[in-house]
Amino acid sequence: MPVGTRGAVKGVTADALESLGASIMLANTYHLHLRPGDDLIARAGGLNRFIGWPRPILTDSGGYQVFSLANRRTLSEGGVVFRSHLDGAKHELTPESAVDVQTRLAPDVAMMLDECPSWPAPADAVEAAMTRTLRWARRGRDRFLAVAAGAAPEVMRPNPGQVQFGIVQGGTFPDLRARSVEGTLEVGFDAYAIGGLSVGEPVDVMYGIVDETARQLPADRPRYLMGTGTPDDLVESIARGIDLFDCVLPTRNARNGQLFTAEGPINIKNARYAHDERPIEAGCRCPTCQRHSRAYLRYLFQAGEMTAATLNTLHNLHFYLDTMRRIRDAIEFGTFDEWKRGFLSAYSRRPAAAGDTR
Amino acid sequence: MPVGTRGAVKGVTADALESLGASIMLANTYHLHLRPGDDLIARAGGLNRFIGWPRPILTDSGGYQVFSLANRRTLSEGGVVFRSHLDGAKHELTPESAVDVQTRLAPDVAMMLDECPSWPAPADAVEAAMTRTLRWARRGRDRFLAVAAGAAPEVMRPNPGQVQFGIVQGGTFPDLRARSVEGTLEVGFDAYAIGGLSVGEPVDVMYGIVDETARQLPADRPRYLMGTGTPDDLVESIARGIDLFDCVLPTRNARNGQLFTAEGPINIKNARYAHDERPIEAGCRCPTCQRHSRAYLRYLFQAGEMTAATLNTLHNLHFYLDTMRRIRDAIEFGTFDEWKRGFLSAYSRRPAAAGDTR
Numbered sequence: 001m002p003v004g005t006r007g008a009v010k011g012v013t014a015d016a017l018e019s020l021g022a023s024i025m026l027a028n029t030y031h032l033h034l035r036p037g038d039d040l041i042a043r044a045g046g047l048n049r050f051i052g053w054p055r056p057i058l059t060d061s062g063g064y065q066v067f068s069l070a071n072r073r074t075l076s077e078g079g080v081v082f083r084s085h086l087d088g089a090k091h092e093l094t095p096e097s098a099v100d101v102q103t104r105l106a107p108d109v110a111m112m113l114d115e116c117p118s119w120p121a122p123a124d125a126v127e128a129a130m131t132r133t134l135r136w137a138r139r140g141r142d143r144f145l146a147v148a149a150g151a152a153p154e155v156m157r158p159n160p161g162q163v164q165f166g167i168v169q170g171g172t173f174p175d176l177r178a179r180s181v182e183g184t185l186e187v188g189f190d191a192y193a194i195g196g197l198s199v200g201e202p203v204d205v206m207y208g209i210v211d212e213t214a215r216q217l218p219a220d221r222p223r224y225l226m227g228t229g230t231p232d233d234l235v236e237s238i239a240r241g242i243d244l245f246d247c248v249l250p251t252r253n254a255r256n257g258q259l260f261t262a263e264g265p266i267n268i269k270n271a272r273y274a275h276d277e278r279p280i281e282a283g284c285r286c287p288t289c290q291r292h293s294r295a296y297l298r299y300l301f302q303a304g305e306m307t308a309a310t311l312n313t314l315h316n317l318h319f320y321l322d323t324m325r326r327i328r329d330a331i332e333f334g335t336f337d338e339w340k341r342g343f344l345s346a347y348s349r350r351p352a353a354a355g356d357t358r
Numbered sequence: 359m360p361v362g363t364r365g366a367v368k369g370v371t372a373d374a375l376e377s378l379g380a381s382i383m384l385a386n387t388y389h390l391h392l393r394p395g396d397d398l399i400a401r402a403g404g405l406n407r408f409i410g411w412p413r414p415i416l417t418d419s420g421g422y423q424v425f426s427l428a429n430r431r432t433l434s435e436g437g438v439v440f441r442s443h444l445d446g447a448k449h450e451l452t453p454e455s456a457v458d459v460q461t462r463l464a465p466d467v468a469m470m471l472d473e474c475p476s477w478p479a480p481a482d483a484v485e486a487a488m489t490r491t492l493r494w495a496r497r498g499r500d501r502f503l504a505v506a507a508g509a510a511p512e513v514m515r516p517n518p519g520q521v522q523f524g525i526v527q528g529g530t531f532p533d534l535r536a537r538s539v540e541g542t543l544e545v546g547f548d549a550y551a552i553g554g555l556s557v558g559e560p561v562d563v564m565y566g567i568v569d570e571t572a573r574q575l576p577a578d579r580p581r582y583l584m585g586t587g588t589p590d591d592l593v594e595s596i597a598r599g600i601d602l603f604d605c606v607l608p609t610r611n612a613r614n615g616q617l618f619t620a621e622g623p624i625n626i627k628n629a630r631y632a633h634d635e636r637p638i639e640a641g642c643r644c645p646t647c648q649r650h651s652r653a654y655l656r657y658l659f660q661a662g663e664m665t666a667a668t669l670n671t672l673h674n675l676h677f678y679l680d681t682m683r684r685i686r687d688a689i690e691f692g693t694f695d696e697w698k699r700g701f702l703s704a705y706s707r708r709p710a711a712a713g714d715t716r
Binding site for chain 2: 006007008010011043044045050052291292293296300303305306307308309311314
């Protein structure tokens with residue numbers, strides 16, 4: 001899922017996103033709640049209509065941004081009180097209000113409110129956050145079902161088909177993860193996500209937790225790994241059962257000049273590209289590589305032209321979406337293991353060092 | 359001609375520009391000379407190849423930007439010495455070097471170097487600039503023909519089909535304009551532009567000068583009015599014989615939230631659009647109006663999302679290009695006068711005041 005934090009994927013239009021083949025996007029409840037407000041969006045008929053994007057949308061619960069962006073947070077069993085980073089206004093987010101806000105925003109998929117502890121954290125803190133998340137899961141699900149049953153006519157509900165995903169917490173502790181899975185399944189959601197990873201833990205630890213957790217989640221529902229990751233993280237996680245991802249890497253890194261290729265990322269700012277008339281990646285069918293050279297992209301970036309962000313974003317999103325398409329094909333043909341070995345042997349995590357030939 | 363100052367029209371890709379139907383774009387010699395340098399562009403095969411734009415390009419001479427952007431200019435009969443606004447480096451622009459730089463940049467149309475006095479200026483200053491411009495016209499044309507004849511093998515020349523336009527000066531003085539036309543025609547260029555207008559003079563004065571000057575220029579060549587203008591300026595100037603325009607208004611104003619419609623510009627920042635679910639303009643076939651509401655565009659602008667600039671720019675460029683298409687059709691059908699009356703009676707120059715119904 002490309003990330004459209006404020007209802008737009010930075011640097012690209014909805015038109016372009018459709019042309020790239022994105023089948024679903026993510027938008028952030030926290031940002032949209034504060035501006036333009038879920039009320040305005042509900043009255044416009046929900047997010048799809050408001051932002052002009054006809055394909056599925058998933059919104060997060062807003063919790064993660066409250067903890068990373070908002071001012072003066074007070075967390076309690078009831079929920080979290082915070083002040084807007086925009087104007088300092090006081091807001092409260094509870095398991096119930098997260099449902100109501102997303103009911104008004106009206107994406108196809110709403111996420112329950114969870115508590116995601118920072119990493120590293122001691123086991124007792126992670127356990128406390130996990131058990132609270134389970135209590136919030138129950139409250140969030142109850143509210144979702146009540147709203148769906150018509151018990152809250154005051155909440156505008158432009159999308160009656162909305163579903164709700166639960167979130168598994170438990171940090172890097174397998175036993176806590178297992179208890180979280182058990183409790184979340186007991187509450188019962190339309191599908192399940194793994195939260196609290198990609199927050200700084202070593203990549204092998206993450207893969208281990210994904211491996212153990214994904215196999216405990218229903219295989220007939222999408223399994224969503226939140227906030228991940230690099231292209232090789234996606235491949236490794238899919239091998240462990242994950243179906244759905246969101247990540248700002250392809251878009252944010254594009255704006256910083258990092259471009260993904262099958263051999264790993266390159267940094268377009270590098271002086272060695274000043275005269276390089278090749279496309280970012282030979283054979284790439286993205287709109288940028290069809291038309292523009294590394295030399296031009298480097299120049300546009302150095303000149304601070306906003307078109308640089310757009311062209312870089314188009315390439316990176318194409319790379320991610322195309323990689324996912326290739327993986328789906330490989331799975332369909334029963335050749336995923338082989339495909340994965342080939343991909344990982346070509347892909348290098350670090351930008352190439354100066355002087356190499358890439 | 360949409361303006362792609364630094365080799366990219368701000369906020370839109372070359373792909374999008376082609377889809378909008380732009381048949382030619384303008385790029386700025388001053389900016390490209392300083393960065394990435396005309397040498398680099400020549401080695402990449404010229405501007406078309408470097409920026410990935412296969413349709414015609416026109417470059418200005420660089421003179422206008424030297425006077426509006428560069429530091430510590432010293433103007434003499436030889437040319438103008440200035441310091442780059444980027445790094446303070448000393449450069450010289452002469453009628454000959456303007457030709458050489460544009461030979462390397464390799465657009466389809468190169469402009470001669472002229473001297474454009476500020477407005478208002480006394481008649482003797484305007485006359486001095488006009489007569490110098492005539493001497494520069496001769497030097498620029500001589501250099502252009504020499505380079506074309508192979509007399510300067512040291513100047514890379516990726517586009518042997520390049521043509522050169524002359525520029526008429528003379529401010530708002532009809533007699534000076536007439537002398538400038540006569541002298542410039544005597545030098546003899548592939549086509550002719552009217553410079554030194556749209557610099558602050560009243561619009562009726564501009565129309566008067568355009569009227570008198572255009573009729574003295576060959577009707578079988580494009581007549582180019584430089585740096586103009588608003589949609590009604592275009593219509594009025596076409597009625598007076600102009601064929602070609604460049605202007606930053608559609609793109610720059612888009613980035614500031616001013617959107618053009620058949621009834622005049624609107625300011626999308628206005629609070630009255632917060633809940634307005636209509637497109638910018640009913641019936642508009644631009645990609646933005648096909649998909650997005652005023653409410654969404656206002657919100658994106660207020661949120662500072664770069665996609666706002668892109669969507670606004672797509673609309674404004676479509677409006678300009680579509681207006682030009684309609685004019686060409688009307689001329690073809692012999693109905694331009696009627697079309698013009700209809701257009702001007704609907705079009706209002708000022709953004710609508712608060713409280714009106716637009």
